[in-house]
Amino acid sequence: HEIIGKVVRLGPGVDKFSLGQRVGIGVQRSNCGGCDCCGAKIEQLCSKITKTYAGPGKDKGGFSRYIRYTAHWTFAVPEGIPSEQAAPLLCAGITTFSPLKRHCRPGMTVGIIGIGGLGHLAIQYARAMGCTVAAISTSDSKRTEAAEFGASVYIVSSDASQMAAAKGTLDVILNTASSTGVAGMDEYFALLKPRGVTACVSLPEKDE
Structure with missing residues (x-):
C-alpha cells in the first residue's frame, strides 16, 4: 500500500x-x-x-x-x-502529515512521541511548518538522530525530572509510539499548554 x-x-x-x-x-x-x-x-x-x-x-x-x-x-x-x-510518504507520511497540518501553526512547540518510522517523518514535517520540535523518547539513544531530523528539544520520558521540567510547554503532541513506555498518558497530557491538542496515530500494545 x-x-x-x-x-x-x-x-x-x-x-x-x-x-x-x-x-x-x-x-x-x-x-x-x-x-x-x-x-x-x-x-x-x-x-x-x-x-x-x-x-x-x-x-x-x-x-x-x-x-x-x-x-x-x-x-x-x-x-x-x-x-x-x-x-513511505503514501502511508507513514500522510498518517503524520494530516494531524500536523490540521493542528500546527508556525511558532508552536510540537512534541513527537516516538522516533521511529512515523516519528522521524513527523519531526521533519513539524520543523518545515515553522514549529519548534520536541522529540520524546523512552531513552537517550535517539537524541542525535532526532536532532538531525530537526528536533531542537529532546525529552527522555523515563526521566521524571525532564518530564517535570517540560510540563506546560507543548502546544501539540503527536503520539507515534506503539507503547508509551514507563510514562502514562496523564504524564504526557501534563506537557501540554492549556487548550493543547494530542493526536494519536499509533496502535497501543495489547494490554495498554
Whole structure:
C-alpha cells in the first residue's frame, strides 16, 4: 500500500497524468462519490471505500505486476524524490502529515512521541511548518538522530525530572509510539499548554 510505479494506460477522461509518468498510490483506492462524507471532502470516511488490499477484486497491492486505480487517489511523484523515499510518504507520511497540518501553526512547540518510522517523518514535517520540535523518547539513544531530523528539544520520558521540567510547554503532541513506555498518558497530557491538542496515530500494545 505504499506503491510507486509508472502509468501504462489511461482511462477515458483522465488528463492529469501521461503515459510513462511516475506516480504513487496509497491505501485508499476509490470512494462512492455520492455520500455525505464524499460531499464534505472527507472521502476517507466513505462507507463504500475500496482499498489497495483486503478489498473486493484483485487486491494484491504492491505485489501486483499491474494495478488499476482511480485518478483521484493517484498522485504524481516529483522528479527530485527517489522512489524508495517517496513510497513511505503514501502511508507513514500522510498518517503524520494530516494531524500536523490540521493542528500546527508556525511558532508552536510540537512534541513527537516516538522516533521511529512515523516519528522521524513527523519531526521533519513539524520543523518545515515553522514549529519548534520536541522529540520524546523512552531513552537517550535517539537524541542525535532526532536532532538531525530537526528536533531542537529532546525529552527522555523515563526521566521524571525532564518530564517535570517540560510540563506546560507543548502546544501539540503527536503520539507515534506503539507503547508509551514507563510514562502514562496523564504524564504526557501534563506537557501540554492549556487548550493543547494530542493526536494519536499509533496502535497501543495489547494490554495498554
